[in-house]
Amino acid sequence: MNPVNYLYLAALLFTIGATGVLIRRNAIVVFMCIELMLNACNLAFVTFSRMHGNLDGQVIAFFTMVVAAAEVVVGLAIIVSLFRSRHSASVDDASLMKL
Amino acid sequence: MSAAAVHSLWTTAATAAPIAKIDAPKIEYGQLSPSLIVVGAALVGVLIEAFVPRRSRYYAQMLLSAVALAAAFAAVVALAADGYGTTKAHIAAMGAIAVDGPSLFLQGTILLVGLIALFTFGERRLDPEAHGNRVDSFAAQAAAVPGSESEQAAVKAGFTTTEVFPLLLFAVAGMLIFPSANDLLTLFVALEVFSLPLYLLCALARRKRLMSQEAAVKYFLLGAFASAFTLFGIALLYGYAGSVSYATISQVVDGTVTSVDPALADTMGNDALLLIGTAMLVMGLLFKVGAVPFHMWTPDVYQGAPTPVTGFMAAATKVAAFGALLRLLYVVLPGLRWDWRPVMWGVAIITMLGGAIVAITQTDIKRLLAYSSIAHAGFILAGVIATSKDGVSSVLFYLAAYSFVTLGAFAVVTLVRDAGGEATHLSKWAGLGRRSPLVAAVFAVFLLAFAGIPLTSGFAGKFAVFKAAAEGGAVPLVVIGVISSAIAAFFYIRVIVLMFFSEPRPEGPTVAVPSPLTTTAIAMGVVVTLVLGVAPQYFLNLASQAGVFVR
Numbered sequence: 001m002n003p004v005n006y007l008y009l010a011a012l013l014f015t016i017g018a019t020g021v022l023i024r025r026n027a028i029v030v031f032m033c034i035e036l037m038l039n040a041c042n043l044a045f046v047t048f049s050r051m052h053g054n055l056d057g058q059v060i061a062f063f064t065m066v067v068a069a070a071e072v073v074v075g076l077a078i079i080v081s082l083f084r085s086r087h088s089a090s091v092d093d094a095s096l097m098k099l
Numbered sequence: 100m101s102a103a104a105v106h107s108l109w110t111t112a113a114t115a116a117p118i119a120k121i122d123a124p125k126i127e128y129g130q131l132s133p134s135l136i137v138v139g140a141a142l143v144g145v146l147i148e149a150f151v152p153r154r155s156r157y158y159a160q161m162l163l164s165a166v167a168l169a170a171a172f173a174a175v176v177a178l179a180a181d182g183y184g185t186t187k188a189h190i191a192a193m194g195a196i197a198v199d200g201p202s203l204f205l206q207g208t209i210l211l212v213g214l215i216a217l218f219t220f221g222e223r224r225l226d227p228e229a230h231g232n233r234v235d236s237f238a239a240q241a242a243a244v245p246g247s248e249s250e251q252a253a254v255k256a257g258f259t260t261t262e263v264f265p266l267l268l269f270a271v272a273g274m275l276i277f278p279s280a281n282d283l284l285t286l287f288v289a290l291e292v293f294s295l296p297l298y299l300l301c302a303l304a305r306r307k308r309l310m311s312q313e314a315a316v317k318y319f320l321l322g323a324f325a326s327a328f329t330l331f332g333i334a335l336l337y338g339y340a341g342s343v344s345y346a347t348i349s350q351v352v353d354g355t356v357t358s359v360d361p362a363l364a365d366t367m368g369n370d371a372l373l374l375i376g377t378a379m380l381v382m383g384l385l386f387k388v389g390a391v392p393f394h395m396w397t398p399d400v401y402q403g404a405p406t407p408v409t410g411f412m413a414a415a416t417k418v419a420a421f422g423a424l425l426r427l428l429y430v431v432l433p434g435l436r437w438d439w440r441p442v443m444w445g446v447a448i449i450t451m452l453g454g455a456i457v458a459i460t461q462t463d464i465k466r467l468l469a470y471s472s473i474a475h476a477g478f479i480l481a482g483v484i485a486t487s488k489d490g491v492s493s494v495l496f497y498l499a500a501y502s503f504v505t506l507g508a509f510a511v512v513t514l515v516r517d518a519g520g521e522a523t524h525l526s527k528w529a530g531l532g533r534r535s536p537l538v539a540a541v542f543a544v545f546l547l548a549f550a551g552i553p554l555t556s557g558f559a560g561k562f563a564v565f566k567a568a569a570e571g572g573a574v575p576l577v578v579i580g581v582i583s584s585a586i587a588a589f590f591y592i593r594v595i596v597l598m599f600f601s602e603p604r605p606e607g608p609t610v611a612v613p614s615p616l617t618t619t620a621i622a623m624g625v626v627v628t629l630v631l632g633v634a635p636q637y638f639l640n641l642a643s644q645a646g647v648f649v650r
Contacts, residue, residue: 007338010334014327014331017327018324018327021320021324027316027320030320031320031323034320034323034324034327037324037327037328037330037331038327038330040331041327041330041331041333041334044331044334044335044338045334045337048334048337048338048341048366051338051366052338052341052363052366052367053363054341054342054363056337056341056342056343057334057337059284060284060333060337060343063284063287063288064287064330067287067288067291070291070295071291071295071323074295074298074299074319075298075319075320075323077299078298078299078302078312078315078316078319079316079319081241081242081302081312082312082313082315082316084244085244085245085246085308085309085312086309091316091317091320094313094316094317095313096309096310096313096403097310097313097314097398097399097402097403
């Protein structure tokens with residue numbers, strides 16, 4: 001199968017993730033959409049790696065996974081602390097600071 | 100297929116040629132020492148959190164962080180004195196890190212900013228004592244729900260979040276690597292290494308914790324969103340060039356690539372990948388810089404974060420992110436400048452005008468400074484557009500000058516307090532000059548520097564940037580820059596007038612007497628502002644010597 005198709009899939013997944021970030025209200029779901037975007041990046045890296053015939057992209061995919069894991073740790077800590085003090089993880093409710 | 104043949108698919112006979120040895124990577128530890136010292140100290144700081152008794156953690160962490168930042172700064176100075184900024188500039192760590200003039204200059208700036216920010220982080224005399232314990236600006240226990248019994252218990256027990264010091268060091272370490280990264284992978288990892296601690300630091304305010312947590316969530320979600328764009332841009336550039344190394348990508352952009360293996364030749368060089376990838380990558384960096392259309396997070400995060408963190412973030416993030424942006428545009432994509440310059444023109448114009456105009460309507464001093472930082476990002480972008488050696492050195496000088504003013508200004512904001520903590524509403528600053536002339540005068544110096552009045556560092560920086568931009572053919576941009584400086588001057592002067600020429604309100608805030616830590620931070624800000632304003636030549640020369648990237 002032509003590997004370019006995987007690039008289209010990566011672009012599609014990235015777009016779905018970005019759309020989700022923009023339209024969903026729950027911070028956890030928004031965060032999952034961001035993870036989807038990062039995974040789309042990984043798919044693109046691995047596909048390009050296959051197309052170019054070098055391993056850089058596959059190695060970068062591992063780095064991305066580690067970074068994504070670290071981001072989950074920090075992100076969930078922040079979102080959980082927000083949820084515990086407000087009893088809501090809606091990003092629309094968090095509006096103390098508006099002009 | 101015989102059994103032996105199948106077997107040979109995944110085994111090899113012992114007599115076959117031995118596997119070639121893999122060469123160990125060559126790492127120039129001495130040249131990477133600034134970042135290594137800071138990372139090492141941060142790890143020791145984590146161990147201190149684990150093993151040192153709670154009473155002595157604060158002192159141990161302060162000492163460790165101060166020594167580490169000072170030692171790393173000394174290492175930067177030693178490297179620069181050794182000629183690594185000029186003649187011996189080269190690429191270290193197997194092509195991952197560039198040791199050259201801009202990176203040493205920016206690393207020095209970031210380390211000094213980190214050191215001064217450390218002083219404001221460690222300040223323990225501003226908040227009234229809680230149950231006989233001196234407290235700083237950070238939450239007693241970040242995990243405790245605001246207003247809950249567990250929080251009261253933590254306050255009563257005298258807990259403090261000393262984890263902020265290792266977090267500060269990790270952020271500084273990421274920022275040291277960010278502007279000197281010489282491949283896109285290092286760039287991305289450094290971006291995350293400095294962003295993640297900042298997200299956490301934003302959530303740790305002692306007062307107004309709900310606002311602080313909200314700021315952290317906003318910063319985190321938008322920052323992670325932006326870094327996903329950065330990463331996809333990196334993926335597309337990798338698809339374009341078949342490598343993430345800056346040198347290779349720039350060769351492929353220029354069409355001067357020397358040796359390509361046949362598998363790569365068929366797949367690289369697709370201009371759509373280059374243009375979309377560049378756009379997404381630059382978008383991520385402009386987010387960190389806080390340039391308009393990507394500035395939405397700035398006012399909320401600056402307002403909600405603990406003020407020492409805001410000062411550090413405003414100063415150091417800008418330095419690091421502009422350093423990375425400069426290297427990306429000047430080293431990787433100079434062959435694409437006819438494509439990115441018009442876009443950057445637009446971004447610079449709307450950033451300068453947008454920041455200055457929206458700032459006029461602000462009523463909170465921290466939000467006002469946030470919008471002013473957006474406007475300043477626009478001024479610095481004008482220098483980036485110059486695409487000349489003067490452009491690089493003027494941006495370096497501007498970043499150094501601006502970061503100390505910002506730190507000083509936010510340090511002053513921590514002093515003006517009422518019963519609810521910091522009094523950040525502008526109406527409460529009315530008549531401050533009558534009550535505490537010294538504090539108001541110092542703040543006025545910083546505001547004049549922001550406005551770019553002669554004899555302050557802001558003027559020297561703006562002059563250098565606009566001169567470079569005009570020589571680079573961006574005269575209309577300079578005209579708009581001067582106009583938006585004038586607009587910005589209006590609201591800076593308005594604050595000064597408010598402080599000195601209006602009656603103090605009876606229930607107005609008091610000015611807390613700081614410990615020597617914050618006093619040092621503010622004094623450093625004033626000294627640097629005045630020295631860079633009155634006698635900028637030495638530092639301009641330094642920046643111009645440092646203004647050459649290594650490829």
